[in-house]
Amino acid sequence: MKLNAKDLASGALLILIAAVGLWLNEDHALGSARRMGPGYMPMLVFWILMGLGVLVVVLSLFSGPDPLQRWTGLESGMLVLAVVVGTAAWWISPLFGSFFESTYNGVGFGMLVGLLVMCWAAGWRLIGYINAAMCAFSLLLEKGGLMIALIATIFICALAEPEHRQRPLGVLGVTIFLLALCWWVFIKQLDIRVAVWPNQY
C-alpha cells in the first residue's frame, strides 16, 4: 500500500470545505445560466472543488508513501484542551467587563487563551506564541495604546525562541529598537490613527 497520507488529508479537507460551501450556498438564489444569481458561481466553484477533492483522495492511494507528522499524546490533548478552554474563555469573557462584550474582543480573548494553552505542548510552542502575540496586540492596541501593545507582542513572541529565554537582554534591545522604529515609521512618518499611550483618545 503506497498511501500518501498528506494528499489524503488535503483531499478530505477540500471535500469538507466544498460540502460546507454548498450547504451554505443553499441560502442564495441560483438564477439561470443567462441571468446568474448570487448562488450560481459559488455552486460551480464548490462542485469543482468537490470533484478535485475526490480526485486528490483517489490519487493519494497510489502516490505515497508520505506519512503525516505524528502528534504526541500531549500535543493532541493540548489541542483539544485549547479549543475547549478557548471557547470557554470567549463565553465567560463578558464577565470581566464591557470591553469584551463589544465586537471581536471576546473572540480575540478566547483565541489568546486557547493559543497559550496550546503552548504547554512543546510542539505547539511556535505557532502558539507567535499567534498569541498578535492576539495580544489586537486586544491591547485600542485601550492600551501602541507602545503597550508592542511591548506585549514582542515579549510573547520572544517566548517562541528558546535562546531568548536564556539571554533575555537581547529581547530588551530588540524591544527598544522596535519601539523607536515603529514610532518613527508609523506615527511620525505615516501618521496612522492610533493611540500611542494608554487612554489618549
Place this chain on the structure above:
Amino acid sequence: MDLLANLAHGFGVALSFTNVTFALVGALIGTAIGVLPGIGPVATISLLLPITFGQPATTAIIMLAGIYYGAQYGGSTTAILLNLPGEISSVVTTLEGYKMARNGRAGAALATAALASFFAGTVATVVVAGSGPLLTSVALSFGPADYFSLMLLGLIISAVLAQGSVTKAIGMVTLGVALGLVGTDVQTGQQRFTFGVPELSDGISFVALAMGMFGIAEIILNLERPEARSVLKTKVGSLWLTKEEFHRAIPSVLRGTAVGTVLGILPGGGASLSSFGSYMMERKVSKGRHLFGTGAIEGVAGPESANNAAAQTSFIPLLTLGIPSNAVMALMVGALIIQGIQPGPRMVEAQPDLFWGLICSMWIGNVMLLVINLPMIGMWVKLLQVPYKFLYPAILVFCSIGAYSVNNNVFDVYTTVVFSIVGYIFNKLKMEPAPLLIGFVLGPMMEEHLRRAMLLSRGDATVFIERPISASMLAIGAIALLAMVLPNLRKGKEAAMAG
C-alpha cells in the same frame, strides 16, 4: 515617435523627487530581503502593502516593484558568498557561483551577477515599454468570454507550474476562487458567506490573507528549521572580470535574458522558473558546459540575467491584461485595487503616469541597484550577521500594525492570525499557497466576466468555444493540463524543479 514621447513622459514621472526616493527605498529593502534568507519578496510586499495606501498609486507600485527586482540582485550575493540562496530564484546561482568564490573569484562572480542583472533589466524594460501598448490594443478587442477564458488559462498554468502535485495545485486555485466569493455579491447586493459579520461584507481582507499565509506562517516555519547560517570565509577579491571570463559570460547573458523575458511573460512564470530554465540551458549549450561543477561563469551569468529579466517582464500581463502571473503580481493587483485602480487594458490610457512611470522607474531602479550592490557589497554581507531570532519580532510587529492600519480595525489582525494557522496547516499538507492567492485575486473578476458573457450569449455556453480568442485560450489550457498527465513531461518538470 509615440514611444519616445511616452518614455519621456514616464521619465518625467519617475524622476520626480518622491518617486526616485521610493524607488531607492524599494531597491534597498529588496536587496536587504534578497540577502537575508528566510524572508522573500511575497512576504515583504504583503507586509508593506498597508504602508503604501497613503501614497499615490504610482509611487506605491514603483516601490513595490523595486522590492521584487531588488530581491533578485540581493539574492545572488548570499548565494555566491555563502552557498546559501537568499531567494528561491538564486538557488541555481549557488551551484556555480559558490564554486567560483571557492576558487577566489567571488568578486568576479558578484560583478557578473550584478552586470548581467543590469543588462537583462535594461532589455526587459524596453520589452515592457514596446509590447505593453501593443498588447493593450489587442486586449481591448477582448469580450467578456475571452477574458474569462484568459483568466482560466492563467489559473491553469499557474497551477501546472506550481511545485508538487498538479491536482492539488488546481484544488488550491479553486479554493482561492471560493475564498474570493466571500462578501457582497456585486450585482444583487446579497451577502454571501459572511455569517452576518459586517467586516466581511467587503470580502476577506486581501492584506490579512497574504500576510497570514506568507508572512506569519513563514516565521513559524523558519523557526521550526534550525538556523544554518555559515560565517563568511571567502574573500570578495577583485570585482574585475578577466578578458576570458568576459567573453564567456556574454553569450550566456544574452541567452539568459531571452529565456527570462519569455518565461516572465507566461502566466505562472516568474523569476524562479526562469533561473532554473536558464541554468538547464547553459548546462546543455554553453561553450563552458564541461566546466560546470567547477565554477563556470556561464552558470552565474545566465540564471542571474534570466531572473531579473523575468521579474520585470512578469509585469506585462498585469499591466496590459490585468492578470497576475505569479504571487507577487497578485499582490500588485491587490495594491492597485486598494488604490481604486482596476487593472486591465484600459490602464495604459487611463493611468499613463502609472504605466510609463513604472517602466522608467524600473530602469532607474536597475541603475541604483548596480550602485547599491557592487561598491557596497561589504555592508550587505554584514547584514547577514543579524540572526533570525532578532528579525522575526520585527516582521511580526510590522504585520500586526500593518494589518490593523488597513481599516483601522483589529478584525483584520484576527483574520491574519486565522490565515497564518491555515497557511501552516497547508504547508504541513504540502498544499501550495501561491496558486490560492492568484485564484483569490482573479476569482471575483472571473465571476463578473462569466456573468456578462452568459448574459450576452443568452445563456449559451458555447460562446466560449465559438469565439476564436476564447477557444484558443481554452485549447492551450487543455493542452497544458494534458501535458501534465503524460508521465515523461511530469518527470521533466520534477527534474527542473529539483534544480
